[in-house]
Amino acid sequence: MTDTTESIESFRARARAWLADNMPRLADAARLSGDDPAHWERARELQRKLHAGGFAGICFPEEYGGLGLPYAYQQAFSEEAEGYEMPIVLNIPSFSICCATLLDVGSEEQKREHIGAAIRGEEVLCQFLSEPSGGSDLAGLITRAERDGENWVINGAKIWSTFAYGADYGLCLARTDPEKPKHDGLTMFLMPTRAPGLTMNRIRMSDGTDEFCEEFFDNVVLGPEHVVGRVNDGWTVASRQLYHERTAVGGGSIYTSGYGQPPTRSRPDIVDLVRRAGRAADPDVRRTVGEAIVMSTVHEQLVERVSAGIEGGHLPPAAASVPRLFHAEETEAHADALVRAAGASAAVASAGNAFEDVGLHYLCRQAGSLGGGSSEMARNLISERLLGMPREQAADRGIPFNQIKRGTR
Amino acid sequence: MxxxxxxxxxxxxxxxxxxxxxxxxxxxxxxxxxxxxxxxxxxxxxxxxxxxxxxxxxxxxxxxxxxxxxxxxxxxxxxxxxxxxxxxxxxxxxxxxxxxxxxxxxxxxxxxxxxxxxAGESIASWAVYEPEGQWDPLAPALTASPLDGGGFRLEGAKDRVEAAGQADLLLVTAATPDGTAQFLVPAGADGVTVEPQRSLDLARAFGAVRFDGVRVAESALVGRPGDDRAVERQLQVALVVQCAEVCGGLVRMFDATLRWAFDRYAFGRPIASYQALKHRFADKRTWIEACQATTSAAAAAVQEESADAARLVSVAKAFVGDRSLAVLQDCVQIHGGIGVTWEHDLHLFLRRATADHSLYGTPDEHRRRVAGLAGL
Structure with a gap:
């Protein structure tokens, strides 16, 4: 059903009917945490349903298994899918970052094989980018890939790979030429997560969840067909990933389907919380609730405006950092508001009580300001690329990577 | 926008x-x-x-x-x-x-x-605030008492009335036995006296208006007593205008401050090259884009008379009202001493933005309204 002449309204009506007949209601769904392996089996099953119904990969091109439709169709579908159980966990990073990047820079074969498999619910992708030795300075990474005949042998370590344990492939950035300046000697690989020599651990976070992973590569061997883009041009590929990541984290990706976040630790409803706390009459608490709603509403409005602005050519692509930065501010403000609104119950609550989540949610208040590039990096990007302000001094610019000073931690 | x-x-x-x-x-x-x-x-x-x-x-x-x-x-x-x-x-x-x-x-x-x-032949203003009072348009102390022979007698006072000295008509909120009502009263009617007030915004004058036994005919009523829809619509339009005009001033002052940062040198380099300032410019740029986003969404909702319009104008006012002042005060800070002089343009815009922040409900009053509209 990829008739591009179908009107949005007809598409929407068809989606509504199909969803009602085929997708489970969210209210009936088992509460599986995003870090539970069963959640991943369920997500793949739901994605297979979407594909069988002809509603998967709405904005991906037809030749790679998608529907090739404009974003407005995806928005209509996501609106109709509210209240249904959707494979939300596949949105970021698999579809909106990894598949979007393969679409930009992957080989024809990679696009056909991996984007199609992801849309069919057979494959999940993740990112192997950050390393233990560096956070914001991504291009300073030290994982190395060395030639062995036509193959590559990879050694090193990665960290903060979101949902890697649920994935089949990771986009792995490695150094292939240490004699070149840091951005010029990198290559991107599509690495099977179960490749021999790869060890993966899950990282336990301060709130008790463990959706992030770390990986160790001990002589992982990859053939030439695993290179994404050109050898030593990995930074171009990574830049596309970072762009798609900013867009997706900010909420403006055309490749996500369905609204909401995976339920690793869902955000408590502040209005409900205040009612339970018996504080609805307190003017200060009412102000706090109002501010939380104002921030999330403005965030949604900003995402919509900047997405439309970039799509229409009224704003440069660098503007994608604007909603990204505001997203962090919004999540911080919301976490603060929840703690203030909950009062004494933020610290001590009965097990399984909604108040328990408030305090745990607060422990990861900075997550929105750290994930997908820190807020400080977003501020650099906005000031330098959007406002044209002078770039930060870099002591490693133009210097061969193996001559750059490195810290010991 | x-x-x-x-x-x-x-x-x-x-x-x-x-x-x-x-x-x-x-x-x-x-x-x-x-x-x-x-x-x-x-x-x-x-x-x-x-x-x-x-x-x-x-x-x-x-x-x-x-x-x-x-x-x-x-x-x-x-x-x-x-x-x-x-x-x-x-x-x-x-x-x-x-x-x-x-x-x-x-x-x-x-x-x-x-x-x-x-046609511009006459000028009108909304007389809604009352002396010492805060934003509470549906609880006026000014009374409109029905007269035996028909018509009403207005008794009370309003203040912070924009252009009170120039208005020909005042739209007055008043308490009647049947609920809050609005009356269109000629500023020259017997018993109406206008006193100028001091206005922070140099481009807008305000005044206090007394209504001492002002007699108006039944025909001065606007709509029906107890029907609050017109008051809500007036508020929505006032808030859209406030937010939109503040957006215009913000962009102008932000651009001027950015130019200043490129032109001004300290320790041999433009102050625009300091990360401590670059990051603040990034925040201001982000907040201004958000101000425009929420104002334009509010205007669209008021245009369509959507059910969400009341909430969205309050969201916009709460956000723009506070962020505009944060942006402008930081523009002052980045300018240094020149930013707090009479000759500089910044204070003219800061005056307008402060007035718009404070009138027709403060940001905090609108946050509480948003909470109420969310069912709290």
């Missing part, structure tokens, strides 16, 4: 900008000093000819918009005029017109007054 404008809208805004710059450049506003007396009436009549008072009024009542979406056109105009810090009765008259049009057909007929306002 909006990305795509029609050629008619572009022409409308360019004409407004030229008209304002010719007659009221910023220097003229600065020269008025602290004794704000208002604006030139002939100038306002010519502004009305350009369509500034017609946008919310249907054609059968003598009005007409540029794009068919009058509220959005008004927001664009307010943004343009906010960029130039226009004096005049744009907010006051359009808020009153919004109420008169909303109430049209539900009470006494005010077609003649609407037409005179659209």
């Amino acid at each position: 909006e990305f795509e404008l029609s050629s008619d809208q572009k022409l409308f805004l360019a004409t407004a900008r030229d008209f304002l710059e010719k007659d009221y450049p910023l220097d003229r506003i600065r020269r008025t000093g602290e004794e704000t007396t208002g604006f030139d009436r002939d100038w306002w009549a010519r502004a009305a000819e350009l369509g500034w008072t017609a946008l919310l009024v249907p054609e059968e009542l003598g009005g007409g918009s540029i794009s068919g979406n009058g509220v959005r056109d008004l927001a664009l105009l307010a943004e343009e005029l906010g960029t130039g810090l226009a004096p005049g009765a744009l907010l006051a008259t359009n808020a009153v017109l919004a109420g008169l049009v909303a109430a049209h057909g539900t009470g006494p007929d005010h077609t003649a007054e609407i037409e005179a306002l659209v």
Whole structure:
């Protein structure tokens, strides 16, 4: 059903009917945490349903298994899918970052094989980018890939790979030429997560969840067909990933389907919380609730405006950092508001009580300001690329990577 | 504020900008000093000819918009005029017109007054605040007591009435036995006295108005007592105008501050090269984009009279009201001492933004309204 002449309204009506007949209601769904392996089996099953119904990969091109439709169709579908159980966990990073990047820079074969498999619910992708030795300075990474005949042998370590344990492939950035300046000697690989020599651990976070992973590569061997883009041009590929990541984290990706976040630790409803706390009459608490709603509403409005602005050519692509930065501010403000609104119950609550989540949610208040590039990096990007302000001094610019000073931690 | 404008809208805004710059450049506003007396009436009549008072009024009542979406056109105009810090009765008259049009057909007929306002022959203002009181439009202390022979007798006081000294008509909120009502009262009626007040905004004058036994006919009623829809519509239009004009001023002052940061050197390099300032510029740029996003969403909701309009105007006011001041005060900080001098333009915009922050409900009052509208 990829008739591009179908009107949005007809598409929407068809989606509504199909969803009602085929997708489970969210209210009936088992509460599986995003870090539970069963959640991943369920997500793949739901994605297979979407594909069988002809509603998967709405904005991906037809030749790679998608529907090739404009974003407005995806928005209509996501609106109709509210209240249904959707494979939300596949949105970021698999579809909106990894598949979007393969679409930009992957080989024809990679696009056909991996984007199609992801849309069919057979494959999940993740990112192997950050390393233990560096956070914001991504291009300073030290994982190395060395030639062995036509193959590559990879050694090193990665960290903060979101949902890697649920994935089949990771986009792995490695150094292939240490004699070149840091951005010029990198290559991107599509690495099977179960490749021999790869060890993966899950990282336990301060709130008790463990959706992030770390990986160790001990002589992982990859053939030439695993290179994404050109050898030593990995930074171009990574830049596309970072762009798609900013867009997706900010909420403006055309490749996500369905609204909401995976339920690793869902955000408590502040209005409900205040009612339970018996504080609805307190003017200060009412102000706090109002501010939380104002921030999330403005965030949604900003995402919509900047997405439309970039799509229409009224704003440069660098503007994608604007909603990204505001997203962090919004999540911080919301976490603060929840703690203030909950009062004494933020610290001590009965097990399984909604108040328990408030305090745990607060422990990861900075997550929105750290994930997908820190807020400080977003501020650099906005000031330098959007406002044209002078770039930060870099002591490693133009210097061969193996001559750059490195810290010991 | 909006990305795509029609050629008619572009022409409308360019004409407004030229008209304002010719007659009221910023220097003229600065020269008025602290004794704000208002604006030139002939100038306002010519502004009305350009369509500034017609946008919310249907054609059968003598009005007409540029794009068919009058509220959005008004927001664009307010943004343009906010960029130039226009004096005049744009907010006051359009808020009153919004109420008169909303109430049209539900009470006494005010077609003649609407037409005179659209033509710029008359000026109106909403008398809603009361001395010592905060924003509470549906709980006026001013009373309108029904008279035996018909009509009402108004007793009480209003203040912070925009353009009170120049208004011909005052739209007065009053308590009646049947609930809150609004009356359209001639400023020259017996028993009405106007005292000028001091206004922080140099381009806008305000006054206090006493109503001592003012007798009005039944025909002065706007809509019906107890019907609050017109009051809500007036508020929505006032908030859209406030937010839009503040957006215009913010962009102008942000751009000026960014240029300053490139031109000003300290320790041998432009201050724009310091990360401590770059990051603050990034925040301000982000907040201004968010101000525009929420203002334009509010204008669209008021245009469509959507069920969510009340919430979205309060969201916009709460956000723009506070963030505009944060942005402007940081622009002052980045300018250094020059930013707090009389000769610099910054204080002119800070005055306007502070007035818009404080009037028609403060950001905190609107946050509480948002909580109430969310079912709390």
